[in-house]
Amino acid sequence: MTPGQIDGVNGRPLKPRRLLAALNTLGLRxxxxxxxxxxxxxVAVAIGLLVHQARLDQVGASARSGASGQLVRVRxxxxxxxxxxxxSTRDGTRAAIDAPGLPEPLREAALAGRRSTYLDMDSADPAVWAARPVGDRVLSVRLPLREQADEMAEFDQQLLVSGAVVVALAALGGAGLASRLSRDLRAAATIxxxxxxxxxxxxxxxxLPPGFRHGRDEVADLATAVDTMAASxxxxxxxxxxxxxxxxxxxxTPLTGLHTAAELLPPSRPTELVRDRVCALRALTEDLLEVARLDADVERPDxxxxxxxxxxDSMVQRGLFAGQPTDRGVRFEGVGERLVRTDARRLERILANLVGNARRHGGDPVxxxxxxxxxxxxxHGPGFPEHLLREGPQRFKTGARERGQGTGLGLTIALxxxxxxxxxxxxxxxxxxxxxxxxxxPEA
Known part of the structure; x- marks a missing residue:
C-alpha cells in the first residue's frame, strides 16, 4: 500500500499522512x-543501539570467558x-554430566567434539553455558547472569534517559535558533x-550582519528586497x-477661461453642447485634484x-442629489435615529458620488x-461587475459595458x-x- 492510500480494512487514512498534516499546521519555528x-x-537511537550492542558483546565475552575457565577447572x-x-559454587555455578537443561545446539556441538559456549540473555533466567565432550557424554557448566542482565537493563534505561534529554535539548535549541528566523519572517510579512x-x-x-554578502543570509536578502521594492x-x-x-x-486656469468664454456664446444647441462638455471637463479636473489630495494623505476631517x-434627510431636502446626470428621483427612508461622529461635508460628497453612480449606471428606482x-x-440595474467586487474600484475603469460610461473616479473618491x-x-x-x-x- 502506497502513502496516501486508504486502509481497506477500517477505511481510515494511513498514520504517516495524518502525521504530515499535523506537522503542516505548525509554525515554522x-x-x-x-x-x-x-x-x-x-542519531540517538543509532548511537544507543551501537553502544548497547558493544556493551552486550563486552558482557557476553566476559561471561563466556568465565564459563570456559570454570569448565576447565571442573574437567x-x-x-x-x-x-x-x-x-552450587560460591558464584552460583552449576556443573553436571548430561545436564537436563543443556541447550540442544550446545549439546550437539559438544558431541561433535567441540568445546563451545552458549549465551542466553533473553530468558527469564539468563545464563551462560560452557560444554565439552567426556567420552560419549557431555560435561557442562552453567553460570547465572542475573546480575549482568540487571546491569544491562539499568544501562539501557540510562541510554534512554540520556537520549531523551539530548532530544529535548535539541528541540529547545532548535526552537531557540528558529525563533529569530520566525520573528524576522513575521516582521517581513507584517511590513x-x-x-x-x-x-x-x-x-x-x-x-545587516558584518561583512554581509548577498546569498549568505536569506532573511537579510528578503528584508533588503522588500525594502527596495517598497522604496521603488x-x-x-x-x-x-x-x-x-x-x-x-x-x-x-485655461478651463476657467474656457468656461467664461462658453457663457458668452449666443444661445443655441451647439452652445449647450459646448457648455456641457466644459462643465464635464471642469468636474473631471476637480475630481483629479481631489484624488491627488487623497493619495497624498493631506485631507483632515472636521x-x-x-x-x-x-x-x-436635510441633504435630500436641500436638493443635494438634484444636480445628478438624470432627472430621476431618489427614494429616501430613515429608520432608527443614531448619533454619529463624522464630517458632514465629506459625507455629502460620499453620498453624492454613490447616488450619482447609481443614477448614472443603475436602474430605477434609486x-x-x-x-x-x-x-x-x-x-435596480445590472449590479456591480464581479471584478469590481473582487478588486475594488479602479480609477478610469468603469466596469461592465452595461453599466454605462464614466471616469471611474466617483467610487474611488467615495471610498x-x-x-x-x-x-x-x-x-x-x-x-x-x-x-x-x-x-x-462610527457612532458617537
Whole structure:
C-alpha cells in the first residue's frame, strides 16, 4: 500500500499522512524544532543501539570467558576424582554430566567434539553455558547472569534517559535558533501587509550582519528586497500623484477661461453642447485634484456629532442629489435615529458620488435609506461587475459595458473620503438584482 492510500480494512487514512498534516499546521519555528528533534532522535537511537550492542558483546565475552575457565577447572576435578560437584559454587555455578537443561545446539556441538559456549540473555533466567565432550557424554557448566542482565537493563534505561534529554535539548535549541528566523519572517510579512494597504513608508530595516554578502543570509536578502521594492513603489506612486496633481492644477486656469468664454456664446444647441462638455471637463479636473489630495494623505476631517437620519434627510431636502446626470428621483427612508461622529461635508460628497453612480449606471428606482449608523444606496440595474467586487474600484475603469460610461473616479473618491472620516464602504449586489453600496459610520 502506497502513502496516501486508504486502509481497506477500517477505511481510515494511513498514520504517516495524518502525521504530515499535523506537522503542516505548525509554525515554522516548531517545524524546525520538530525536524531537528527527529534528526537527533534518529542519531540517538543509532548511537544507543551501537553502544548497547558493544556493551552486550563486552558482557557476553566476559561471561563466556568465565564459563570456559570454570569448565576447565571442573574437567580437571572430574579427571582426578571421576566425579562432578553438582552443588552450587560460591558464584552460583552449576556443573553436571548430561545436564537436563543443556541447550540442544550446545549439546550437539559438544558431541561433535567441540568445546563451545552458549549465551542466553533473553530468558527469564539468563545464563551462560560452557560444554565439552567426556567420552560419549557431555560435561557442562552453567553460570547465572542475573546480575549482568540487571546491569544491562539499568544501562539501557540510562541510554534512554540520556537520549531523551539530548532530544529535548535539541528541540529547545532548535526552537531557540528558529525563533529569530520566525520573528524576522513575521516582521517581513507584517511590513508587506502594511505596504499592500497603502503604508508606503513602512520598512523592515533588518540589521545587516558584518561583512554581509548577498546569498549568505536569506532573511537579510528578503528584508533588503522588500525594502527596495517598497522604496521603488513609493517613488513611482509619488511621481504619479505629483503628475496627476500638476496636470489638474495646470488645467484649472485655461478651463476657467474656457468656461467664461462658453457663457458668452449666443444661445443655441451647439452652445449647450459646448457648455456641457466644459462643465464635464471642469468636474473631471476637480475630481483629479481631489484624488491627488487623497493619495497624498493631506485631507483632515472636521469631525462633529450629528444625528445621521436627520443629516441625510436635510441633504435630500436641500436638493443635494438634484444636480445628478438624470432627472430621476431618489427614494429616501430613515429608520432608527443614531448619533454619529463624522464630517458632514465629506459625507455629502460620499453620498453624492454613490447616488450619482447609481443614477448614472443603475436602474430605477434609486433608494437611499438610513438604519441606525448605516446608510444604504441601492439601484435596480445590472449590479456591480464581479471584478469590481473582487478588486475594488479602479480609477478610469468603469466596469461592465452595461453599466454605462464614466471616469471611474466617483467610487474611488467615495471610498477615499470614507477612509478620511473613519467610515467603511461595502459594495455588493442584491440577490434580486441591482447594486448595493453600504456606508457604515462610527457612532458617537
Amino acid at each position: 516548531w517545524k524546525i524544532a520538530a525536524l531537528l528533534a527527529a534528526g537527533c532522535a534518529v 580437571q576435578l572430574y579427571e582426578l576424582t571421576g566425579q562432578v560437584d553438582h552443588d 508587506a501587509r502594511r505596504i499592500s494597504q497603502g503604508d508606503l513608508d513602512a520598512r523592515i530595516d533588518h540589521p 513603489l513609493q517613488r513611482r506612486l509619488e511621481a504619479e500623484q505629483r503628475f496627476t496633481a500638476d496636470v489638474a492644477h495646470e488645467l484649472r 469631525l462633529e456629532v450629528h444625528p445621521l437620519a436627520a443629516l441625510v 433608494e437611499l435609506s438610513v438604519d441606525g449608523a448605516v446608510v444604504t444606496v441601492r439601484d 477615499g473620503q470614507a477612509a478620511v472620516v473613519g467610515a467603511r464602504v461595502e459594495l455588493a449586489n442584491a440577490p434580486d438584482g441591482g447594486a448595493v453600496a453600504v456606508v457604515r459610520l
